[in-house]
Amino acid sequence: MSKLLTLMLLAGGLSAGVSYTQAQSQPNFAQVVALDECDPATVNTATGAGPDFCKNVALGASTTLQDLLAKAAAGTPDPKWDFEPDSLTIKQGQVISVVDQGGEPHTFTEVKQFGGGFIPGLNGPGESVVPECAGGFSALAVAKTRILQGSQLEVIGLSKGKHLFQCCIHPWMRIEVDVK
Ligand SMILES: [Cu+2]
Structure with missing residues (x-):
């Protein structure tokens, strides 16, 4: 085993960042990354979510909960909360691997039409929850699409x-997947 491969494997066990490398080595996988810049001090305290909801994985991640809510309500949501890439073309049979490299949980939920999520304060003006997100994590169909920090779906x-x-x-974290 080469030194480089050993290093990659070691890093793979420690850092979600290496998933990208693993995905490239498996042509049947298409990689999507979920990103955010949550600020643990405000998110965990103000929401009562507890210390493990937002983990500050990105050095300098500092968007406060207040800023995040204000931007969402204004219809100009924070672009640092994002799926990358924004659109993806895959061949039928390819696997989409979504890794959460952000500080908080996300979901990767298929919807008929883009719309609001299950936390009204994070929805844009006039946006209501789409049927596929209704009920939040108490709905099994939604919970199954959840991705915790550092894990993948x-x-x-x-x-x-x-x-x-x-x-x-x-x-506002959205992606269009075109299957050929
Ligand atoms: Cu999210």
């Missing part, structure tokens, strides 16, 4: 055509 078996995915918490 694989999506398999998509039919040919366009598929829309969004986060049910931060509904």
